[in-house]
Amino acid sequence: MLNWHDIDTVLLDMDGTILDLHYDNYFWTQHLPKRYSEIHGGELEAVTRHLLDKIMAQKGSLNWYCLDYWSRELQLDIPVLKREVAHLINPLPSSLRFLEALRGSHCESWLVTNAHQAGLDIKLEKFDLNNWLERIVTSHELAMPKEDPNFWQALQSRWHFDPERTLLVDDNIQVLDAARAFGIRHLITIRQPDSRQQAREQLPYPAILHFDELLPIPAKSQ
Structure with a gap:
């Protein structure tokens, strides 16, 4: 090649x-919605749809990748939440x-x-x-x-x-x-x-x- x-x-x-990429996919599609609903409230399925729509709206931009941006937008400490599933990093x-x-x-x-x-x-x-x-x-x-x-x-x-x-x-x-x-x-x-x-x-x-x-x-x- x-x-x-x-x-x-x-x-x-x-x-x-x-x-x-499993670590990142799992975090954004499963762990984040679960923790968001625990911290801010809301039914998990509806929270998941809302978050994924919000995230996909930033695809391809620097915001898509920026943990500071998502921490502000979602009123969560994203790096702390990411550490909760760091065992999945491989x-x-x-x-x-x-x-x-x-x-x-x-x-x-x-x-x-x-x-x-x-x-x-x-x-x-x-x-x-x-x-x-x-x-x-x-x-x-x-x-x-x-x-x-x-x-x-x-x-x-x-x-x-x-x-x-x-x-x-x-x-x-x-x-x-x-x-x-x-x-x-x-x-x-x-x-x-x-x-x-x-x-x-x-x-x-x-x-x-x-x-x-x-x-x-x-x-x-x-």
Whole structure:
């Protein structure tokens, strides 16, 4: 699928790419409605519909990912509630093995995530991805989500990379579309971002079920 000699920089999404999206999906669709109804009242089914409508209205925007925004909107401490189910945070199959292989290669590996810093911190407490990465960038640092083509221009302006020699792996098709519009050459998506849901078919980008499909990566020359 890849010629690793054509790649110098690997940009990796976190949720649904390195880490199982089940944690996030479970939190927003099940745990949050339950805790909201316990704290603010309301019948659980109606609360769930209301919250999902409210959340979906922000899809693709920075607010969609911003825990400060949702804490204000819902009058809840979202990071505290997210910690209540932090035991569900897990890597996707072979993702950590892939990171280890990248660390021994000539490539620079960056985590580029839409996650809010407070949510990122919770995940890094469980899996310290700093061990494998040269850089961690959140879209909040650049004040726009990865779905915005201008995000990639801003990222390159702040931390240089050559789009022609860059690989982006991301489960979000809109993010991949924006990266392609900017000019990133190598684009791969994930067939099963949430391990509890069925694998996706007929995707518009080359797709992997497990990171083992991208191995081996040539080791760095001594």
